[in-house]
Amino acid sequence: MKVMITCQQATKFISQREEGRLSIGKMFQLWYHLGICGICKIFNRQNKIIIQNAPHVHEHINASLTPSEKETIIAALKNS
Amino acid sequence: MLSQLNAEKWVSDYSDMLYRFALPRVNDTEIAKDLVQDTFLAAWRNYENFKGEISEKNWLYAILKNKIIDHFRKASTRLTDSMPGMADEEAYFDEAQHWTASAAPNEWDAGESPIEKKEFYEVLRKCKTRLKKIQDTVFTLKYLEGLDSEEICKELNITASNYWVLIHRAKLQLRACLEKNWFIK
Numbered sequence: 001m002k003v004m005i006t007c008q009q010a011t012k013f014i015s016q017r018e019e020g021r022l023s024i025g026k027m028f029q030l031w032y033h034l035g036i037c038g039i040c041k042i043f044n045r046q047n048k049i050i051i052q053n054a055p056h057v058h059e060h061i062n063a064s065l066t067p068s069e070k071e072t073i074i075a076a077l078k079n080s
Numbered sequence: 081m082l083s084q085l086n087a088e089k090w091v092s093d094y095s096d097m098l099y100r101f102a103l104p105r106v107n108d109t110e111i112a113k114d115l116v117q118d119t120f121l122a123a124w125r126n127y128e129n130f131k132g133e134i135s136e137k138n139w140l141y142a143i144l145k146n147k148i149i150d151h152f153r154k155a156s157t158r159l160t161d162s163m164p165g166m167a168d169e170e171a172y173f174d175e176a177q178h179w180t181a182s183a184a185p186n187e188w189d190a191g192e193s194p195i196e197k198k199e200f201y202e203v204l205r206k207c208k209t210r211l212k213k214i215q216d217t218v219f220t221l222k223y224l225e226g227l228d229s230e231e232i233c234k235e236l237n238i239t240a241s242n243y244w245v246l247i248h249r250a251k252l253q254l255r256a257c258l259e260k261n262w263f264i265k
Contacts, residue, residue: 006177008169012248019229042185046255049188053204054223057104060201064096065113073095073117077087077124 005029010040014047085127090120094137098144105148105220107209115151119144145225149235152217156236172252183252186259200262207257215250222247 005013013030016022022030034041065073098119102112122143123130130139172183179185208216217236221227227235229243238246 006173007179008173008177011252012244015244015247015251021229039179039184042187043255046185046188046258047251050204050251050254050258051223053201054219055226057201057205057208057224058101061100061103061205063100063103063109065099065116069113070091070095073120074087074091076117077090077120080121080124 001025001029003029003032005033007033007037007040010034010037011043014040014044018051085124087124090124094140095120097137098140101141101144102148104205104208105224106151107216111151115144115147118147122147149221149225149227152221153235155213156217156238169249169252172256183256185255188259203258203262204254207254207261210257211250211253215246215253218243218246219250219254 010030010033013022013026017027017030034044095116098116099112102115103109106112106115119140123140130136134142172180174180208219211219214236218232218238221232221235222229229240229247232238233240233243
């Protein structure tokens with residue numbers, strides 16, 4: 001097994017690792033790569049920030065329906 | 081049954097909450113509004129099935145989540161026409177598959193927590209809208225809805241190999257977009 005993997009492979013492995021889909025061999029290759037590649041290490045950290053916060057996007061939106069859009073829904077409910 | 085229900089109160093209490101939930105997922109105000117209305121109608125017609133084991137709010141969320149997944153499933157035939165290939169990653173990696181100088185991630189400002197700032201989520205949402213529709217759908221189902229890759233492949237009728245290309249590309253693009261629009265001032 002080759003120990004060295006490329007940055008493109010390493011960044012793919014990071015996503016596969018999230019689902020527990022990396023073999024022990026690939027885990028080792030990723031661990032080794034992140035140990036020597038500062039850029040992929042940054043990617044790994046920033047990837048965590050993105051995926052940990054993505055589920056909360058809707059909690060930070062101010063958008064709302066207009067009164068007439070709400071009236072339309074109310075009318076649809078009453079007519080159903 | 082319906083006499084116990086008050087349409088005005090329901091819509092007043094829950095419509096904005098459901099709309100905000102749907103909007104960043106489907107990235108389309110009209111589709112989000114339709115999904116909210118469909119959710120209320122489904123809940124209204126099936127209220128006798130509401131057992132009170134979860135709150136009314138969470139029951140509505142659950143119905144909306146199913147509607148969103150249905151929407152993506154129905155749209156998936158059209159979406160897979162725009163399937164990106166490996167060539168889309170050329171901008172990020174050179175021939176040796178290492179980061180190109182222009183695409184290599186830079187450190188984000190660690191001095192302040194980006195997550196505490198509301199604008200971070202706004203930029204994340206805007207960056208999501210810039211993804212190809214199929215990439216955004218896969219990212220949404222995975223990271224906003226919490227489905228695993230096998231479920232997503234089944235819902236969208238795509239192969240595992242397509243899935244990993246799509247999710248990889250979506251993350252590369254989102255990260256680059258966030259860096260450009262939020263972290264680098």
